[in-house]
Amino acid sequence: MSPTHRNNRTIFRWYTVTKAIVLFGLWLTLSGKVDALHLGYGVASVTVVMWITRDLMLTKLSPSDSAALAHTRWAAALTYPCWLLGQIVWANIAVAKLILSPRMSIAPTFLQLNTPTSSSIPQVILGNSITLTPGTVTLEADHGRFVIHALQKHSTDSLQALAKRVSDLFGEPTNGPIQVTTFDTEKGSERR
Incomplete structure (x- = not known):
């Protein structure tokens, strides 16, 4: 065997x-x-x-998914749903303030999040977590590259924190920085 x-x-x-x-x-x-x-x-x-x-x-299971599950940090797996729930609550409050504000400073943008995630299980967890968080929607996930629609450009810090948390959950090393690229929705150009 x-x-x-x-x-x-x-x-x-x-x-x-x-x-x-x-x-x-x-x-x-x-x-x-x-x-x-x-x-x-x-x-x-x-x-x-x-x-x-x-x-x-x-x-x-593919070998990479099997490895991801074998390296799962179970203490982190138990605390992750609580942490994510807290993020969802705070994002709900932020989106409600944003929408109900008289200025309504919504600046929709597309973001590209690049992570070192190699297996599909962490990618699914990360993509679903992003979509569950109000104000962001995962449009595409492919080999560690996520295209995300966000209501504001300053969502990058929370997306990086979320990606790091999922990488830590599965014991995956963050090989290099987790990059977030902003796409200007009016011009179609990309900015870092």
Whole structure:
């Protein structure tokens, strides 16, 4: 058995166990009952969901995705959703102020974010995180290059922080700076 295949099997086992525990915990939380009948329903439900979703993820990982999951910093994975939620709340407040301001200083722009991310899992996490944050939308993601529409040009700092956080989450070194390039929407030219 090759080391890559063995590594994929280990990741798949951890994923399966974690998924079952999370699903059963969700069942217990939503049911609120811990008698034998309800626990039996919970086990049956989790078993059915696990069987139905068995081929949805992690069955055909590329070597780079397998490496990204193997190097995931699990403490960071637990804190990332809370951090992202905080960023979403602050971005909501900023966008509301921007829109409700009498001056309405909206300056839509296109940004290109270049990251050293090599595997698809961190790219999907980063692209979705950017889109979830109000005021920014990921238009394209390709091999670590993201094209983003933003309501203001000063979104670059928060995008760099987000990209660094995702890179740290998957233990990927930031080989060089995370670059953000601004495209002038009126002239179609690019500025750094």
